[in-house]
Amino acid sequence: MKARVTVTLKTGVLDPQGKAIEGALHSLGIEGVASVRQGKVFDIEVVGDDAEAAKAALAAASEKLLANTVVENYRVEIL
């Protein structure tokens, strides 16, 4: 079973990397970009087919390691 954990910065946390990417997109002439926030995606192969158990395990993984919940949010999806 495939799962995906997406980690993003919380609203209000300064994201200088996102800002730099935003500036680069503007300088490339790509139109319609209002703002960019950079995050991380973890594609995880889960053993077994219990979606609920996998979600709980990955939520624990996010809390313990994948996200720093002081400044980041996370989302777990079973694909």
Place this chain on the structure above:
Amino acid sequence: MKAAIVLFPGSNREGDAFRALKQAGADASIVWHDDHDLPAKTDLVVLPGGFSYGDYLRCGAIAGRAKIMDAVRAHAARGGFVLGICNGFQILCESGLLPGVLMRNRDLRFVCKRQFLRVERNDTVFTSAYKKHQAIDVAIAHGEGNYEAHEETIRELEDQGRVAFRYCNADAVVGGAANPNGSTNDIAGIYSEKLNVLGMMPHPENLIDPLVGGIDGRGLFASLVAA
């Protein structure tokens, strides 16, 4: 003073910390991160600078969850001294021993230069050899030193006098252009609630020898040895 310097894969300032501690008269040793225990009768644990685990995931995130960190947490809970420098500060924040997080520098650049710090208080085991509000000349070398925390955490740190050092100029004037990374309230280092854990981005261990241009870093190690 018996000091244990924890070596993680990717640490690179353990030798500097070792030299500074030795010079101050401490009995220092280097401990591997995969060990479960600290050497018996350790007074001080030092988490040195570097790029533990290549800064993968987040700076200090993986080291903060290494086996030895359970022993470091227990040592801190007993009132033992812990000093985290640069990557060591990032590890302390990731391990939950200190609040907040070190984010990417405001202007995205890695900064490597001499830097003045204002000593916020001199009644702790780490700073007794300095004067209060003295400007000390040390070094910084980091890409992620921008200290951030919840508003209430910042307020708590300020109210409880837990800011150890702030970025300043040679005249001890804090902030403005003297802040190299955008850190909240110009914070360069913070203490734990009981003042026995100190995390700081700058490198006092690099300014202990007149050969490299300054000895203002000595005070921190002298304070610890005198504690």
